[in-house]
Amino acid sequence: MYDSPLEGEVRIPAGCAITGIFSKTGRRFSGEQAIKSISLMRDRSNGLGGGFAAYGIYPEYKDYYAFHLFYTDKTAKKACEDYLETYFDIINLSKIPTRKMPEITNAPLIWRYFLSPLKTKLAESQLDEAEYVSRQVIKINSNLPGCCIFSSGKNMGVFKAVGFPEDVGRFYRLEDYKGYSWTVHGRYPTNTPGWWGGAHPFSLLDCSVVHNGEISSYDANRRFIEMFGYKCTLQTDTEVIAYMIDYLHRKQSLPYKKVARILAAPFWSTIDRMDKKERDELTYLRNNFSSMLVTGPFSIIVGFNGGLMALNDRLKLRSLIVGQKDDMVYMSSEEAAIRVIAPQLDSITYPKGGEPYIVTLNREAQQQCL
Amino acid sequence: MKYVIIGASIAAASAIEAIRKNDKTGSITLIGKENDPPYCRPLISYALWGKTTFEKMPYRSPLFYKENKVKLILGKAATAIDKKKKTVTLDDKRVFSYDKLLIATGSRPFVPPMDGLEKVDKKFTFMTIDSAKALEKEITPQSRVLVIGAGLIGLKCCEGILDKVASIDVVDMAPRILPSILDENGAKRVQDFLEDKGITFHLGDSTASFTKKTATLKSGGKISFDILVLAVGVRANTDLIDAIGGELNRGIVTNDQCQTTIPDIYAAGDCATSHDITCDTERVLALFPNANIMGEIAGSNMSGTEKHYDDAIAANAIGFFGLHIVTAGSYIGEKLDLSTPTGYKVLFTHDDHLVGMILIGDTIARSGIYTNLIRKRVSLSSLNFALIAQSPQLMAFKSTDRVSMLGERQ
């Protein structure tokens, strides 16, 4: 089906464009804004990958894991569904609705499953639910040929494909989805087989990452994180960053703010000047999680249930802007990409290198959305 | 403050430097009998020998006296001191009053009465530039020279003129040459050397009588000569102090601050005594370094900085035709002969101290290390004497002493 090697068989350095849109009051809105914003940065993509992550889009199924899968063919699908059946209780499955269009070709089979772990299997695994699910996802992605779970969170979904992001948006009919938080990614791989699974966002459970940059610490990060049950099948920066965030936030229960202080740790010279309490804490984190320091240029937007985090590498080698208007927060590689959807902003800020910008739902919104 | 110094000598020059260290404004008057500003008398033989010139000889440049605001009165002798009025009178009747007075009049040749000496017209002493110039004028390659006195002056004179004259005979009552600084064996070595150079000695003998060009010796022998040099010995110039009742002892008696027995009058140099620590006696040490140091001591005490001269020793370096002699201290106590064919070397030790030495020839290298042992009364048990006796060296000191000598890090 593909003559060039699959994503993950080669490592792909890439440039990119990213945008994030968030409503603090939990107002749900369609994907059109995200499409409009990303399309302005068309020349940051090259048509070899685009994708979206949307939060709050499945309120009616918000207690179930929503798996989005690519299948290369029916046999792969059959094998995967048999597997899922043995570990999960699937309460709904369907083709993900798409639009036929010339810009998007070579589409694989694209399916969506709402499911929850089988109680018995979960019990015998002696794992907490999230860990159980994430392990299954990693197992399927690395062991079942022709299958790729590219979205596995609750009340959220990732939509991605090979093509320009705006086309990908229309292909997936994102105007029909309503979410309080959207991230989008336009990709510019400098060499690629351009496989659908390789497009971004990359996600595990509800944590999704869009990323622009190319990190120089990749193999140090990968070889470290793989000690903890992760498998970097795609060999992309985004994947390894997502896994590290998942590990630090979910497994070490570090708040995102501190996660950022490990991925983009302050320089020792800065740490040494801090007051004792902060100095001790950052020294402790830098020392014990030193292999998770990410060097080289990156700007990422991390999506998670109830919030977004924008983060730059500590030298800020990639552009990243945050704008605010009423209850809306916009994050993007370029200011123009924000202005095109929100011309009048209350404020605009440029997060410093290594200093995360985190936005979350306000209290009432949390009640209704999570 | 008014300082007056009598005698344009080395002691005077160093006194002036010392005074000016303390007192920039006081008036300094220097009165000298000779026409020359201070110069070093031992140089005159080198001038004749050609190692230096009379022009180079002045100890300090004319500028020195100007810069130090010194009133130079040369060619005038001081004739009297009034210790009550505190004045000095010159032979031209001029009178200078002083607050502090330094006597640095040095010494003069001593000529004993000798029968018929008056018949000799070409006779010279050898002490001042004038005397040296006079002698130089008279000598010719044909001159036969007779030198009375085989001491330092006589023999330096020989060195100065030997290659300018036909012959030199030296007569001395003493049985050996340089009796004041050498012992018998040392003297013998030097004598042999000088005889090789062509000097004839008549020792343990003296001139009974003179005719115009002949000297008859007590031993009966006769020596005919064209030029006679009288270098029998010297006498300190003490008359000025003598006249006003100052205490004398072959020289003007001074304490370790160079004060005479008369208030506000100091004395320094060949005219004064100092305390020789090697034999614990007051004596005239008619030697250049001694004059220099005494002048400095006197000068600073005169101008208000108390200084004591507590390490006076006799120490002398002299050479003849490249044969060098270094001697110091007193020849008492235990004698240690360490001579070699090429070098003479005897050391004298007395209760754990080095008190004297005679070095001739190649043994003189670094001899200052010995001199220092004598001058500083270094206890011999504090160092490796066996080692240092072989040759002067700092290795013989205790490491700690050496380190502090050579300057330890502060």
Place this chain on the structure above:
Amino acid sequence: MKRVYVEENWCLACHLCEYWCALSNSPLDNMVKLKNKDIRPRIQVEEGKDINFAVSCRHCTDPICVKSCISGALTINNGLIQIDQSKCVGCYTCIMACPYGALMPNEEGVMQKCELCTSNGTEPSCVQHCPNNAIKYEER
């Protein structure tokens, strides 16, 4: 004033200081030209069983050599003791006086001494070329 000091714990008695001193105070431009010359360095190494050190003029603050010099050839100028060889008559009184044995005659019998290479316009040559930092040039 900066002076030359020797650290006897580090002196190896290699005698290189003597050769560099001799070279620096000669008109020669290359060590090789010292071949077949007997050198007369102004710094001299004393060699012991396990202690060695080099000695050169200490530049005493109250120098007895200067006081003893009958010709006025030795003078002290802002701490530096220098010799005007044209004035020296070779009487050796300074040799008799120097407590360190740091003066010695040159080939012509005229006295010579360490003048801290002031005439050579660099740091003292012995210091520069000591292979073990045993000779220092510093204020103390």
Place this chain on the structure above:
Amino acid sequence: MSINYLPSEYEVYRNQDRCINCRVCERQCANEVHHYDADLKKMISDESKCVDCQRCVTLCPTHALKIEKNTNRYKENANWSQESITNIYRQATTGGVLLGSMGNPKEYPIYWDKLLINASQVTNPSIDPLREPMETRTFLGKKDHHIHYDKNGEIITTNENPQLELSTPIMFSAMSYGSISYNAHKSLATASKELGIFYNTGEGGLHEDFYAYGPNTIVQVASGRFGVEPDYLEAGAAVEIKIGQGAKPGIGGHLPGTKITAEVSKTRMIPQGTDAISPAPHHDIYSIEDLRQLVYMLKETTNYKKPIIVKIAAVHNVGAIASGIARCGADIIAIDGFRGGTGAAPARIRDNVGIPIELALATVDKRLREEGIRDNVSLVVGGSIRSSADVIKAIALGADACYIATSALIALGCHLCRSCHQGKCNWGIATQRPELVKRLNPEIGKEHLVNLITAWTHEIKEMMGGMGINSIEALRGNRLMLRGIGLNEKELEILGVQHAGE
């Protein structure tokens, strides 16, 4: 001269036009090669004693000297090299074991030289160390796997295990006082203090003068237990259990009585003049469990305040061995490759036992990661780290820091004549003879060591910057930054790197 005659290994060339008979060569040669011949009125040499230490060449003020290999050759033989023949003559005459010093000099592959470093172009920028911070600070020690929070939810910031902080990922590895001189040790100690790194006592104990440098000292506990007592363990910043040494895996040490001077004997706590013999094994370690006991015994004595290092030689089964050590409580594993130096070793062992550090490191790092215990220990590797490039490559392969010894000795003047065992080191390093020891002025020694490490650190920063990495930990185990050149599939697989061009 009977059949025992062996031609001298070297020839001394003296340019008589340049030689000025200053005799510095004579005075500086402890092997008494040179002497002045009064009859000939010139310097002559007895080449049979020359070890080619280059001391005379270095000090000759007229550069009149040159040492060359003796060109006298036995008959050409591809199998029987002159060396093998000569060695047989030697052993036939002496009946003794051939001794050698310093590292394995044989022609085995040097993998450092077959690894190439990456640099950024376009898609991510290189970083200019002159304009941006470039970090080399390194912590050694077991890392915490789980963050613990106090009741207010604050992170508890005290590590469960002690850590060593280094300003740069380089340390001076074990060299005992006895095998090297007091002044060499002093140079290492003072330099470590100034640099903010560590030096290592080796099994020679710690001279009382150097307790002051304890905070920068790693104290070693070896099979001979020389100088080991509570104060000694307390004095150091870390304790190293020496199981093996790259230069002589599987055997102990032997310091001849001649080197056990009063000071050395005091420091080692053994009688003066007696040979110091460290047994091949620790007689209380015959299994990994025993090692675990020793590790915890040392932790107990030092109140769990000092990291415990276990040093092993790189040998065939190193992966499994390291895994065992990582699970036995050690905080740091030091691996010494077969090119590592020594003051004396049986030449056959030095030249034929053990494996290259590059392969050992790659294997161990991979193995520990597979087992998920890489963070239980830090990895320090040594065994001929010759330059900052070697350091970079070692760290990219997975090391936390490097141990250097030979490089340090070279900085102190060593010319690798490999005659340490003769105790007549003309550079004052591998000797206890006072007149030779004083040739190494620790002031100069320290300065040279500080310069060397500073220079390497500069170069490391330059290369990191080129790779777009601005902190050393992002290089650790970052094997994508390496490519092999001229290596076969198996070597690439073991090293875990792709071939250049891939």
